[in-house]
Amino acid sequence: MTADSGAPAVSAAGSVPARSSPATRPALTAIITTFNEEDNILKCLESVAFADEVLLIDSFSTDRTIEIARAVPGVRIVQREYFGSAAQKNWAMDQITTPWLLIVDADERIPERLSREILSLLERGPEEDHYYIRRENVFVDRVIRHSGWSTDKVVRLMRRGTARYPNRRVHADLDAQGPTPTLLAPMVHYTCRSLDQYLEKLHRYATWGAADAFRHGRRAGVTELLFRPFWRFVRMYVIQGGFLDGRHGLVLCGLQAWSVFLKWSKVWEWHRFRKNGWPVDLPAYDEAPETWEGRG
Numbered sequence: 001m002t003a004d005s006g007a008p009a010v011s012a013a014g015s016v017p018a019r020s021s022p023a024t025r026p027a028l029t030a031i032i033t034t035f036n037e038e039d040n041i042l043k044c045l046e047s048v049a050f051a052d053e054v055l056l057i058d059s060f061s062t063d064r065t066i067e068i069a070r071a072v073p074g075v076r077i078v079q080r081e082y083f084g085s086a087a088q089k090n091w092a093m094d095q096i097t098t099p100w101l102l103i104v105d106a107d108e109r110i111p112e113r114l115s116r117e118i119l120s121l122l123e124r125g126p127e128e129d130h131y132y133i134r135r136e137n138v139f140v141d142r143v144i145r146h147s148g149w150s151t152d153k154v155v156r157l158m159r160r161g162t163a164r165y166p167n168r169r170v171h172a173d174l175d176a177q178g179p180t181p182t183l184l185a186p187m188v189h190y191t192c193r194s195l196d197q198y199l200e201k202l203h204r205y206a207t208w209g210a211a212d213a214f215r216h217g218r219r220a221g222v223t224e225l226l227f228r229p230f231w232r233f234v235r236m237y238v239i240q241g242g243f244l245d246g247r248h249g250l251v252l253c254g255l256q257a258w259s260v261f262l263k264w265s266k267v268w269e270w271h272r273f274r275k276n277g278w279p280v281d282l283p284a285y286d287e288a289p290e291t292w293e294g295r296g
Contacts, residue, residue: 022052024123025119025122025123025125026098026099026100026122026126027052027053027098027099027100028051028052028053028098028100028101028102028118028122029051029052029053029054029055029096029098029100029101029102030048030051030053030054030055030101030102030103030104031055031057031089031092031093031096031101031102031103031104032044032045032048032054032055032056032057032104032105032106033056033057033058033059033085033088033089033092033105033106034056034057034058034059034061034065034069034106035058035059035060035061035065035082036061036062036063036065037061037063037065037106037107038061038063038064038065038068039193040106040107040190041056041065041068041069041106042068042072043109044104044105044106044107044108044109045069045072045075046072047104047109047110047111047115048102048104048110048115049074050110050115050118050119051102052098053074053076053096053098054072054074054075054076055075055076055078055092055095055096056069056075056076056077056078057078057079057080057088057089057091057092057095058077058078058079058080059079059080059081059082059088060079060081066079078092078095081284083169083283083284083285083286083291084168084169084170084172084208084283084285084286085105085165085170085172086165086166086167086168086169086172087165087167087285087286087291087292089103089165090164090165090291090292090294091286091291093160093161093164093294094290094294094295096160098160099159099160100122100126100157100158100159100160101157101158101160102118102156102157103156103158104156104187105189107189107190107191108135108187108188108189108190109187109188109190110187111185111186111187111188113185114133114183114185114186114187116185117183117184117185118157118183121157121183126159128178128179128180128181129158129159129162129163129176129178130155130157130158130159130162130163130174130176130178130180131155131156131157131158131180131181131182131183132153132154132155132156132180132181132182132183133153133154133155133156133157133182133183133186133187134152134153134182134183134185134186134187135149135152135153135154135186135187135188135189136186136187136188136189137149137152137189137191138188138189138190138191139191139192139198139248139251139252140192140193140194140195140198140248142245142248144245144248144249144252145244145245146240146241146242146243146244146245146249147236147237147240147241147242147245147249147252147253148235148236148240148242149252152189153182154173154174155173155174155176155180156174156187157183158174158176161294162176162177163175163176163177164292164293164294165292166292167285167286167291167292168212169208169209169211169212169283169285170205170208170209170212171205171209195251198255199255202255202258202259202262203262205259206259206262206263206266207263207266207283208283209263210263210264210266210267210270211282211283213263213264213267214266214267214270214271214280214282215282215285218267219267219268219271220264220265220267220268220271224264224267224268225261225264225265225268228260228261228264229257229258229260229261229264230257232253232256232257232260233253233254233256233257236252236253236256236257237249237250237253270282
């Protein structure tokens with residue numbers, strides 16, 4: 001059997017575990033950010049139903065995201081302009097009052113095994129302020145086991161007020177100080193439903209990444225335009241074993257290399273615009289100090 005034959009079963013959210021009483025443990029709020037996530041939002045909300053509260057921050061979706069979310073009991077919905085994932089999540093963290101929070105993207109699911117582990121941890125009394133959660137990343141219809149994605153983990157469970165996201169438009173991780181253990185059970189991350197959807201996502205992320213680099217004065221030379229994309233492919237496909245993911249791995253690694261080239265091409269273009277006196281249309285940033293420092 002080749003590495004590309006057969007598709008392993010993808011973890012599902014499963015049935016919702018019985019929610020323990022907040023009187024016996026600290027209460028938990030699940031934070032979800034959305035924009036046009038009608039294909040994802042219901043499954044995502046179902047997977048976090050074990051939380052005591054669910055706060056959905058929507059960026060004025062134009063599809064049925066809000067309609068679907070409103071039909072789910074116990075979901076508090078707030079709409080806010082989108083300035084990037086970091087700004088949105090920092091703002092959301094200041095809108096809750098529970099001692100603990102769980103951050104989940106709309107294309108992610110919390111399987112039953114993980115929800116039980118989180119509730120058990122809270123009932124025992126967490127020894128640390130924040131915890132990593134591993135991610136099983138699904139590309140089209142397969143969990144990617146290599147390509148560097150198998151070691152993916154993010155800080156998503158935390159005590160309120162102990163960490164913030166840095167001021168970046170994309171790929172910002174929580175700045176968690178101190179010991180940060182990793183939970184045993186992973187969440188499931190559905191990175192894309194189709195290549196069209198993934199290409200649109202890559203283009204958006206490349207633009208945001210280019211904006212971060214441009215704002216910090218970075219320039220795009222031969223190293224950025226040629227060697228960075230080439231190295232991304234070699235690192236993912238050869239060194240990190242992307243070839244073991246079969247054709248899924250080949251396509252994924254190729255697209256990841258393309259996204260690096262696209263990012264630095266945009267940086268190059270914007271510097272040409274600036275040199276010619278043309279306007280550079282960067283995405284909007286949230287510059288409010290309280291977004292990055294907290295309400296205090």
